[in-house]
Each structure stands twice: as C-alpha cells, then as structure tokens.
Amino acid sequence: MKKTLLFTLLLAFIWSFGLAQNKETDSLTYQLAIAKHDTNRVLIMSELSNKYLRTKLDSSLKYSQQALALARKINFIKGEASALINIGFGYRESGELPKAIDFALKAMTIAQNHQFREIMGTCYTLFGVIYFDLQDYKKAINYYQQALKCYKKKSNIISSYSNLGSAYIKNNQLDSSKYFIQLAYNNSIEANYLERLSVIFRVYGLIEIQSNNNQLALDYFKKGVQEAFKLKNYRDVASNYNDIASLFQKMNEPDSCIYYALKGLKNGQLGPYNKWILESSILLSEAFKTKKDFKQAYEYQELMVKTKESLFGAGSIQAMQTMIADDEARRKEIEVEKKAYENKIKQYGLLVGLSIMFFIGFILYRNNRQKQKANVVLEKTLSTLKSTQSQLIQSEKMASLGELTAGIAHEIQNPLNFVNNFSEVSRELIGEMNDELAVGNWQLAKEIAGDIEQNLEKINHHGKRAGDIVKGMLQHSRTSSGVKEPTDINALADEYLRLAYHGLRAKDKSFNADYKTEFDPNLPKINVIPQDIGRVLLNLINNAFYAVAPPPSRSEFGTGSGGGIKNSQTDYKPTVTIRTSFWNPPTGGRGALISVIDNGPGIPDSIKDKIFQPFFTTKPTGQGTGLGLSLSYDIVKAHGGELKVETEEGVGTEFIVQLPE
Secondary structure, eight states, X not given: OHHHHHHHHHHHHHHHHHHHHHHHHXXXXXXXXXXXXXXXXXXXXXXXXXXXXXTOHHHHHHHHHHHHHHHHHTTOHHHHHHHHHHHHHHHHHHTOHHHHHHHHHHHHHHHHHHTOHHHHHHHHHHHHHHHHHTTOHHHHHHHHHHHHHHOOSHHHHHHHHHHHHHHHXXXXXXXHHHHHHHHHHHHHHHHTOOTTHHHHHHHHHHHHHHTTOHHHXXXXXXXXXXXHHHTTOHHHHHHHHHHHXXXXXXXXXXXXXXXXHHHHHHHXXXXXXXXXXHHHHHHHHHHHHHXXXXXXXXXXXXHHHHHHHHHHTTTHHHHXXXXXXXXXXXXXXXXXXXXXXXXXXXXXXXXXXXXHHHHHHHHHHHHHHHHHHHHHHHHHHHHHHHHHHHHHHHHHHHHHHHHHHHHHXXXXXHHHHHHHHHHHHHHHHHHHHHHHHHTTOHHHHHHHHHHHHHHHXXXXXXHHHHXXXXXXXXXXXXXXXXXXXXXXXXXXXXXXXXXXXHHHXXXXXXXXXXXXXXXXXXXXXXXXXXXXHHHHHHHHHHHHHHHXXXXXXXXXXXXXXTOOOOOOOTTOOOEEEEEEEEEOOTTSSOEEEEEEEEOSOOXXXXXXXXXXXXXXXXXXXXXXXXXXXXXXXXXXXXXXOEEEEEEETTTEEEEEEEEEO
C-alpha cells in the first residue's frame, strides 16, 4: 500500500513538471505559428529542436531541418550554423554517427569563418560526444576542454562541466570526475539551470560505484530518473535506468536487472535513442542467460546485433574517423598557410618599421643637435640669471641692513652711554677712595672699592651687549651657512622688532607707533637658520610699520601704497603686534607660529594674490625692490613651512609664518 501511494505521488509530481515543460514548448509553438519568415522564426525553430532533442527525436530533426532551409533562404549565416549543429546532434541521438559528423563539420566551418564562438563550442561538444560513444575517452576529454574554452553562456559551461565529469569517470580518473561534476552541480543550483541534473546525478552514481557505495549510487541514479522525468527527457531516463540495471547485474540480482533494463529499453525506444537501446538489450540478454531463459536472451541478443549494426556496422566507425581526420588535416593546413601569411606580413611590417625608425632616428638626431645648441644658450642665460638673482638677493640684504643701521646705532648707543657713565663715576670714586686712604679711613675706602667693582661689572655687561649687537649685524650681512640650529624664536622676534622700530625712528623722527609682543613662554626651540628667519621677520615687521605709518605729506592717514589708514579719529593708535604660539604640523611633530599683525589699511583683494610675486611692490618708485616678500616666502618654504596672509580692508593685515621643528 505504501509503495503504491509513493508511486502515485511520484507520478503526480513528475506530471506537474511535465505540464510546465509542455507549457514552454506550447509557447514556442504558438510563437512559431505567428512568426514571420525571418531570423526570429529560425531562432524559434532551433529552440524547439533543442527542446525536443531528448523527448521527441523526430520532431527535433524536423524543426532543425526547417530552420536550416529558412536560414539559407534568407541568408542568415549564424542561424544556418546553429541549425546544422542541431541536425548533427539529432543524428547522433538516432545513432547515425557519420551523418552527425558530416553536419557538425559543416557547422564548424561556418562558425570558424565567422568566429561564432558558442557554435564552435557546440561543434567541439558533438565531436567529444561521438568519441565518447566510441569509447575513446581521451579524445572526448580533449574536445570537451576545447568546447569549454569557447563557451560564455552559463548553460553551455555547465554542460561542459558535466560532460567532462562523465568522460573522466569512464577514463578511471576519479578525482578529476569529482572536481568537474561538483562544478556542474554548484553552477546548476546557482543559475537555477536544472536540465543537466539528470546527467549530474548519473555521474555521481558512477563515482559511488567506483567507491563501492552501491546503495548511494542507486539513490543517485533514482534522482537522475526523477529529474529526467520532470523534463520528459526520455534519453536520460533510459540511461539512468540502464545504470540501475547494470548495478543490479553487478550485485547478481537478475530480476531487478531485467526490471530496470526493460524500463530503460522502453524509454530508449521513444526516441528512438539507439545507444541506450543497445545498452538495454545487452543487459537484458545477459540477465536472461543468467536466469537460463535462453529464448528471451536470444530475442534481445538479436535486437542488440541489429542496433549495433546500425550504430557501428558497415565501416561506419572507420568512415567517421576518416572524416574527422581529414577535417583536422585540412584545418591544420589552413592554419599553416595562415601562419605563413602572418609571418610574411610581420616581415613586411618589420621592414616598414625599421624604415620608420631610421627616419625617426634621423629626425631625433637633428633635433638633438639643435637642442644641444639651444641648451648652451639657455645655460649661459641661466647662469646670468642666477648671477643677477644673487646680486639682487645681496642687494636686498644690504637694503635691509641699511634699514637696520639706525636701529643698530641706537641699540649700540645705549650700552655705550652706560659704559661712559659708569667709567666716569668709577673715575670719581677712585679719587674719593684715594682721599679716604690718605686719612687712614680704611673701612670707607673698602666700601668705595666695592662700588667701583660693581661699576666695572656693569661696564663689562654693556660692552658684551654692544658686541652681541655687532655680531648680529655681521650675521645678517654675511651669506647664510645653511645649517639649522635650535633657536629661541621669542628672543629672535623680540630682537628684530626692536631693531626695526628704532631704525625707523632714527630715519624719521616724526614716526611714532606702538609695538607689542605676545610670546608663548613655553614655546620650544625650533631648528631653523637664524639669519634667514631673521631676514623674514625683519621684512615682515618693516612692512607692518610701513603700513601703519601716515604719509609724511598728509595730516590725515591715506589709503595709498605708502601705508596708513583713512581715519580722522584722534583715538587711532598705529600698532604692530608680534605673536608666537605652539603649532602642530599636519605631518606630525611640533612647530611654531609667528604672526606679524598691523592695524593698517589692509591689502586690497585685487593685489592680494600678487604680493608674493618677485618684483611686485606697492611702494613708490625707488623705495622698494619688490623682492622682500618673495624672498621671505622662499626662505620659509625651504624650512618646510608656509607663509600666509590674512587681511581685511580698513581693519588690518596678519602675516603668519608656520615653521616645523
């Protein structure tokens, strides 16, 4: 009862899939009925031929032959090649192998001439299938591999994987078979392409037989039968039933062998699929002999002989091998001729290439000679420019030194005044000390001697201060050593601020401006070239004082390049501020920010982008070289830093020096 119920459910399940398959073929049949006699009609007939190949062989051949006739009539080359290979597969299934090869060779010729890669792959597949039928599995594998190289379509790739799995298991290469059949299964599930599952399960069964897992093999064959029934694929139904029968024959169970071999024969005859009819008849003949039913054995032996004759008799195998060998020889000959032609073209191309290279070489040689002459002129010009640049830089240094002279003189004058004053006082104290010694007042004389000693210390201190000022002036005037050293940025900025201020005051007694310092007391020493950064600070500070200074010819501050701001308010105080702070460079490490801020008129937007250009100046002719900011910018860049400007008209300007450690 249970078996009957299961069988009924299985039939219902298979029938439902059969309906789906019928709907697909019915849809194609309907499309064919309304299709015009064009390429679309050829494609529909080719698709119907494929659908019927494993279900109704005569219908498959009918549609492929009609597709061939129409394709030739409308000169549809690709459709012609597709129809030819479909006819070839039809004849292979019916067992007419010489005809199958003939049509496959015709299809291959068209496919290769027009590089129809998918059709070429299908031709290679048919060659492989035929050699598989002839049990020449090595050649079958070779053709299947060539087919795989041609395919791009997923379903064709899956078919190649399953074909290789079948051929490798027959060639006793178990690992290779497992590899390719697993690829076929995984890709089938991934792409939801189920048409090859009956073949895939069949190969899995053959693999399990070689591993002596008979029950597992039987389960796979039954799965193969189920999948084939879903698609009404009678050919694969027959092949899986025959494999089940063969397994029972191996297990010495002739009744089961006969039961499944008869099922295989019945489905094989629906094609007719002669290869599977042959397999079924062999199994039945052997099984009936085992049961000593010689009458039945003889009947199936006659069927076997008849089928074998149609497949392999009358020299058909030799004819097929000759056809394939001749075609391969012809193609090799064409390939040799093609290579000879390509070599000839390459030789001509090489000669032309050498000629072109010789011509280009001559042109390059001539151009190189001209470039060498031009380079000599350019080198001389560059040398002159470098010399001129050096002179301009030195001139700028001397100009800044000239601006410092008055400030330096003021700075030197202060310690000299102290030296003079303390030396005069010391001379008077010595006279007083001598007077006290003369009267024997030793205690008071000692006190006066102490005062003289203090004066001498002060004279020494201010003398050293004057020496440091002279040393700084010499460092500023001489060429930089280019060696960086840890430098106190606060002290450097303070020194140049005072020198610049006193220099301007010495040149113009009417000049008056406030200056402030906002130094970060925790600022670390920064590795810089002190002379170079000093020049940068001096230039920026001088520019700031120039910006806040009113023109001497006007009572009201102007907005011209000479500096000053338009402001009649009496509370305006020209102010220059120097600010230092700690800075974290984006590249890491630490550094310092130096800001020179003025409350002058600001820089107009129209010239803001030009101020760092060489020789650009807003000062009157003769008052500036235009190199100050340009040189300052280059010096800061050479230190790995950046010189920026922020300005607002009527409010003021801030120059920011960013220096990494």
